[in-house]
Amino acid sequence: MVLGHRKNSLTSNRSSTDATRDSDAEEDVEVVNTEQGNVLTHIISQLRPGADLSRVTLPTFILEPRSMLERITNFMAHPDILLTLPTIDDPIKRFVAVTKFYLSGWHIKPPGVKKPLNPILGETFTGFWEYPDGTKGYYISEQTSHHPPKSSYFFMAPEHRIRIDGTLKPRSKFLGNSVGSFMEGIAVMRFLNRNERYFITQPNMYARGILFGKMKYELGDHAVVRCPETGLEADIEFKVKGWMGGTYNAIGGYIKDSKSGKNLFELSGLWHGEMFSKDLATGKKELLFDATHAKPSMVKARPLNEQSQGESQRLWDTTTRAIKKADHRSATDEKSRIEDEQRKLASDRGGEENWTPVLFKAAPPGDEEQLDWIINAQVDANASPDKQIQQILAIAPILPGSSMQEAKQQPSEQSKTLSPQQSTQSQQTQRSGNDLIDFGQHDSSASQPRQQQPQQPSSSSASNDLAAGMSGMSMRGSSAAPAQQQPAAQQWRNGQPVVRQNSAGTEETFVDAET
Template identity: 55%
Template sequence: MYLFGYGGTGDGHHSRRTSLTGSRKSSTDDVSKVVDDDETVVEDQDKNILSAVLGQLRRGADLSRITLPTFILEPRSMLERITNFMQHPETLLPTNTIEDPEERFISVVKFYLSGWHIKPPGVKKPLNPVLGEFYSCYWDFDDDSKAYYFAEQTSHHPPKSSYFYMAPKQRIRIDGTLKPRGQFLGNSAASMMEGIAILRFLDRPGLNGGCEKYYLTQPNMYVRGILVGKMKFELGDHSYVRCPTLDLVADIEFKVKGYIWGEHNSIGGTIKRASTGEVLYELSGKWNEAMYIKNVRTGEKRLLFDATRAKPTPPSVRPIAEQEERESVRLWKPVVDALIARDHDTATAEKSKIENQQRLETKMREADGVEWRPRFFRETQPRDEDEELDFVLASHVDDRASPEEQVKQILAIGPILPGRNRRPSRYDIPQYRSSVDIHNRSDVAVHDDHLPNSPPPPPLPRKDTHLAPSTGKDLPVTPINEDDLIDLDHGMGKATLVPTSEGVKLAGESSATVDDIEKDLKAIKIEEQTGIKSAGDPTRRAA
């Protein structure tokens, strides 16, 4: 789920043992402008910056391509923030042991509602993940079991974050794709939270020979007062928890405060029999305080979850020294360090470096006729079990296997635990075609806003899942060997590996040389400093 920050105090049943790596938490150091947990007073200078950025937009405008000032950024990536959804294992892990169907469903609703209070003080948004960025972590529990999490940014425009969570011993699995869509609403901004999560109890029978599944959507998010007044965070609109196997659905309304009446952070809702519409339970309370459930048939009302007494269990991550360049913690470390130090100039500069590298790689792929594909996830197909999701885990984790075998399969996905680095593979390396090969057009500049309209020639055949060729007939060429690649090492790791001259010769194709791409990077830097675009030189030549 897309959740705001880290916080909370109190006790939880499943505590986190000290791990080899310790854990990282979202910073809450920059709180000088915070009025309360949901409000921030923005200084006049910063408000002017926001006004300059947003003031010319029309109501309803898409915010996904707008660069917001760093003073409203939370110092961690969206891929990491999604783990807030899993930070109350005391509400999730026992759920699969509950035999009564209604009580088991209620326990899932409790788990769903337990994470919304986790947020930094004030109003903050996470760092937007870059294409191919990934994040992994794990939880240690008191019974010596673990839960594992893996997420990757599977699309940039529109943004899509895909994730996988599993607690093998408890026979629980969650798959999801998050698709936030930002909108400008005048003095407010909204993040329309599209996408779903699918929670499974692997050892409970479900429909059509599958297991018991729960489909979870989420509320939208609003920031009020972005141009005038105090900035205020709210959750709003309806979300649903649905289990077709049990014929139950929870309709949960996150209520926004009206101008005259109402309260902030309130919820209401019902649990119904899906086939008949019969209301069985009513929900009430505040998502950041206490929430209650009432049995309509008996009139009994009981506490469902008290966020003021609950203690989140944040995950642990591998040391940065073991992380790859595209892993969230390592990738954003210079930005995060600057944000924590409240050095917004440095944060902006470091963030721009990452974003400019993304733009350069995008231009190179477009010029070379290469389609990017995720490394750890794949797009779903119409006949897939989870076709409701946009992406699912590319590696196979057998739902029917033993917990011990599932752990082995999970650890084979990628690096999760300390000391278990993933073996590099040439199938992770992007491959580029020279822009000279695109109908002999040598005037395609990385800085150009548009590439030639004529279609590129057929690309090199690929069998990897990281990059795939665009449409066209396969060419019988010699594949580039892993030894014939060189890392440009601009802080982006394997994604900057390109063929050397020898590799190009073996493949029988032209490609960008290191000097050409170095020149492009320097041109971008000059453009940033002067605002003047470099003219003229082709982006790449035959090696």
């Protein structure tokens, strides 16, 4: 099977005898009132089936009160499964457990039919998990593209030798009485103690009944988990309910040895309930995962007052509080304000092509893993867990009480795909400081304003953008005069607006939002 290829489910049969009960649970249904229905009808009436919804502003009553960057963490929310995976010696049992882990995250969702907030360009979210054994997992993400949307992320649990890199690329389309969100992109999970990778794709998501009937959330089509080192592969179908029969939320599929072509296990059940695996050699069927009794461990983040303006929770705080209160007018106004500012910034810098991500860099072209972006830092797979933690915490603030000035400096690792011009710019930057994050400790930079153009990626551009809130978003005005003669991080620490040059050669000023 070609990596990243997804087969659509044109029909929906019942998965197996284990998934025949009706699972049309109340939490999966959204009842839309007359006013909300009129808004949806007005928006949809302007579209034709197959239309791209990436540039359509959706009403806030169908939005989940968190960003897509944060929602991705659902897939790391069962450490009771995740942390055991690298310790399983048998490769087949290990792969079955990886499949279990993959299926464990889909039941985590808000009631009704909700779509997460679309991250703005340059938005970031960082978080962590505290595990029962005293260790931690670390998560860093950034919106590396807005048109088309691309959410890039990095996760690592150093003591457990687990690393995950991924880019999610959702595409939304109007399908008549449904809206489909086609979840392109890939995640690569690594077990560093075994030199093993797992390539993972996602099912598509559908909101049914947006014009008539009750709104219903469904997962559909095929997803793949594949380990190139062992040749094992899982083809999982998320089955949508057909017109004449079938079951909501059913899954089915097989785990096979791609080298021999032999199916080893059959998968069945309900992704929001019980799921089973059947050993085809022995006929023995076992409970794989029971979502009805699962208790997810949700990601933790630093307090809002420690977050910079470009971080998801602080950026959308007013919007999400209004959504939770069902104050859709206020939510819409605040969401529109943020999006309008982004459009103005994009116009000022001459388009999105002039934007360079801060925390991520372009992945080498033609790579088997097919990742668009990877973390812009050196995290040594062979280093000790303590050293890896030090390297991770140097990338961006993650833990409570941490800030940019406290981050340890790390050598900058440039992408192998830099153009000759970018490579020259990078070398010039490294002469003044070979750190991934430069806080203006060099006298030459501290006394002169920066004149370099943004580049892919460099230590100085990383420090400027991270200190300015880790995003390219222009904040509400401040009475303070631009502090052009100070390094960005020093301006940020002093409470002054941060000034940087964009690729068009014009200056952008960043200040904290008014409280």
